[in-house]
Amino acid sequence: MPELPEVEIVKQSLNKKIRGKTIKKVSVKNRNLRFKLASNFEKKIINKKIDRINRFSKYIILKFDDNSGFVIHLGMSGTIHLIGKVKKNTITNSSFYHSPNLPKKHNHIEINFEKIKLIYNDPRRFGYLLIFKNEEELKKKFTNFGPEPFSKNFTSIYIYNYFRNKKKNIKSFLLDQKFVSGIGNIYASEILFFCRINPSKKAKNLSLNDCKKIFYFSKLVLKKAIKQGGSSIRDFKNTTGNQGKFQKNFKVYQRENLNCLKGGCKGVIKKKFISNRSSFFCNICQK
DNA sequence: AAGAGGCCCTGATAGC
DNA sequence: TGCTATCAGGGCCTCT
Numbered sequence: 508m509p510e511l512p513e514v515e516i517v518k519q520s521l522n523k524k525i526r527g528k529t530i531k532k533v534s535v536k537n538r539n540l541r542f543k544l545a546s547n548f549e550k551k552i553i554n555k556k557i558d559r560i561n562r563f564s565k566y567i568i569l570k571f572d573d574n575s576g577f578v579i580h581l582g583m584s585g586t587i588h589l590i591g592k593v594k595k596n597t598i599t600n601s602s603f604y605h606s607p608n609l610p611k612k613h614n615h616i617e618i619n620f621e622k623i624k625l626i627y628n629d630p631r632r633f634g635y636l637l638i639f640k641n642e643e644e645l646k647k648k649f650t651n652f653g654p655e656p657f658s659k660n661f662t663s664i665y666i667y668n669y670f671r672n673k674k675k676n677i678k679s680f681l682l683d684q685k686f687v688s689g690i691g692n693i694y695a696s697e698i699l700f701f702c703r704i705n706p707s708k709k710a711k712n713l714s715l716n717d718c719k720k721i722f723y724f725s726k727l728v729l730k731k732a733i734k735q736g737g738s739s740i741r742d743f744k745n746t747t748g749n750q751g752k753f754q755k756n757f758k759v760y761q762r763e764n765l766n767c768l769k770g771g772c773k774g775v776i777k778k779k780f781i782s783n784r785s786s787f788f789c790n791i792c793q794k
Numbered sequence: 795a796a797g798a799g800g801c802c803c804t805g806a807t808a809g810c
Numbered sequence: 811t812g813c814t815a816t817c818a819g820g821g822c823c824t825c826t
Contacts, residue, residue, distance in 0.1 A: 509819060509820090541802075541803095541820090541821085565820080580821095582819090582820055582821085583803090583819060583820055583821095584803085584805085584818080584820095613804085629803095629804095630803075630804050631803045631820095632802080632803055632804080633803070633820060633821080634820085672796095674796080674797075675796080675797060675798095679797090682820085682821090684820090684821075691819055691820070692819060692820080693819060738819080740818080740819065741805095741818075782799085783799070784820095785817080
């Protein structure tokens with residue numbers, strides 16, 4: 508489900524709402540996620556204060572002041588819900604958790620703070636939570652990851668050199684987190700549209716100029732998506748249940764058989780499965 | 795080493 | 811109405 512922009516949106520709202528707060532109670536209803544939740548998960552995070560919230564690629568990183576913490580990956584269908592305690596009855600002064608947008612099923616993990624609770628929901632359970640002891644252990648988790656598009660290490664020369672002798676198509680490299688971190692199936696198609704590169708083109712056949720376009724539009728598309736609150740295809744995205752808006756800007760994704768949106772192009776958007784993932788592209792202007 | 799493909803899982807939707 | 815098949819924002823693992 509979520510790619511870098513969506514995860515960034517979630518991170519930003521976590522930063523606003525739970526940073527500096529202390530975990531008071533943890534209840535786990537289902538440990539069987541992509542990787543089984545550690546048996547000491549509750550013990551390791553209880554009574555700890557959320558000191559910093561970061562993001563790398565599609566991962567949210569929550570750190571305590573002792574540099575331990577945990578990582579959240581949302582997989583395909585994971586969502587995080589933040590539910591604040593609101594006063595229901597002003598006479599008795601009683602309060603309760605108000606949660607109109609919370610799904611009824613698959614709320615696997617609940618992390619309670621004093622006046623707010625975080626709920627991890629994930630129907631397909633492709634996501635997971637992972638605790639780390641210190642900075643070193645966290646670093647180790649990401650050793651095999653390529654740079655994010657925003658990283659200073661992600662340059663057109665890096666891209667060009669990486670693609671030397673690579674026989675695979677460009678689309679699957681954009682999805683390959685060892686090459687670049689954070690791009691997923693939607694943005695891979697969108698980026699290639701702006702680059703005017705056919706998703707099936709072999710990486711080794713890309714010119715330096717093609718690589719410059721990939722360098723430029725990877726950043727541009729992701730930044731624009733973040734600005735718009737990410738993309739919401741089927742379910743809501745951010746922690747309050749509001750939708751992102753970037754799906755309104757899709758040029759090719761889920762636009763099969765519709766006209767190409769590049770000015771003057773008479774092309775039609777085609778759908779093709781590349782490495783088992785749907786890919787969308789213009790049959791004329793993407794060469 | 796690089797690349798292809800299967801697989802983990804539930805739910806929504808399309809077609810009969 | 812209810813069945814079956816197909817497809818989803820990801821990425822790990824195995825085999826060649």
